[in-house]
Amino acid sequence: MPADEQQVPSVWARPRPQRRDQPALSRRQIVSAALHLLDTEGLAALSMRKLGACLNAGATSMYTHVANKDELLELVVDEVYGEVDVPATGDPAGWRAAVTGCAQSMRATLLRHPWIVSVLGEAGLAYLGPNVSRLTEAMLAVFEEGGFSLQAADQAMNTVVAYVVGVSTSEAATLTTLARSGQGEQEWTERLLPAAEEAARSYPRLRRLYAGQRGRQVRDSRDDGFRIGLECVLEGVAARLAPSG
Incomplete structure (x- = not known):
């Protein structure tokens, strides 16, 4: 089985990408924008495309930090639990x-x-x-x-x-x-x-x-x-x- 198919499907279970150049967006910026979108417009409004529009950024910038919407939700849920x-x-x-x-x-x-x-x-x-x-x-x-x-x-x-x-x-x-x-x-x-x-x-x-x-x-x-x-x-x-x- 290929190594990538053996990975646990979670943003927390894989190493964060290492880049020498500074990415256009930080993970914190992405999570903050996603949380604001969810709080103001609800779950149905959240998509990677709409989030990118809110951040005035392309998908590539976000995919540096999250592979998909599921991983984004993992990050946002953890962010909310940080308020407890x-x-x-x-x-x-x-x-x-x-x-x-x-x-x-x-x-x-x-x-x-x-x-x-x-x-x-x-x-x-x-x-x-x-x-x-x-x-x-x-x-x-x-x-x-x-x-x-x-x-x-x-x-x-x-x-x-x-x-x-x-x-x-x-x-x-x-x-x-x-x-x-x-x-x-x-x-x-x-x-x-x-x-x-x-x-x-x-x-x-x-x-x-x-x-x-x-x-x-x-x-x-x-x-x-x-x-x-x-x-x-x-x-x-x-x-x-x-x-x-």
Whole structure:
């Protein structure tokens, strides 16, 4: 099998090209422009051609750093994860508080860039990126300091991250819909509730849930729901994976 076919298909798994002359564009410039395009116009707007136009550069300049759009997304995903607050170590008794702060920061970061939830499962080997690696190492360290074995720390971290990404995916979908509608979250929800209650006429529990949402602040409800769910996750992680002693 040719050597190039054996390479791992990831921007993080191959050496960066060495050039004696200074390339017209830096990797940072490309990633910054791609992130801006994604934040302002969404995932559907991203293409190598459009990015080149934004940078006033030809494809050759970009292909020095990224082989294709998939590699570009790996870079941008890692850039976004660089915004997440890395949990501080050094307090074995405070592992829950440290993980909670990190989880809240991760949720906030994902919701600042709602397009990202659509690509997390397709972002190749994004976990090899430096920002994701730094965050992962810190989370593992926090759990280990709290008495978890390394294997248990890995399981606990993955469980917390899965919860955060799962909740944020649903929230990001709602926020994306809101952005298209031009309405505020509170206004949009209040207009939706009558239709939701009507659709739930044959489902008494759903109808009561929808009725109970009238007059509530939607953002506060989302924040409370995330906090309570995270507390449940951490309680389960502690009961199942933390040392009994």
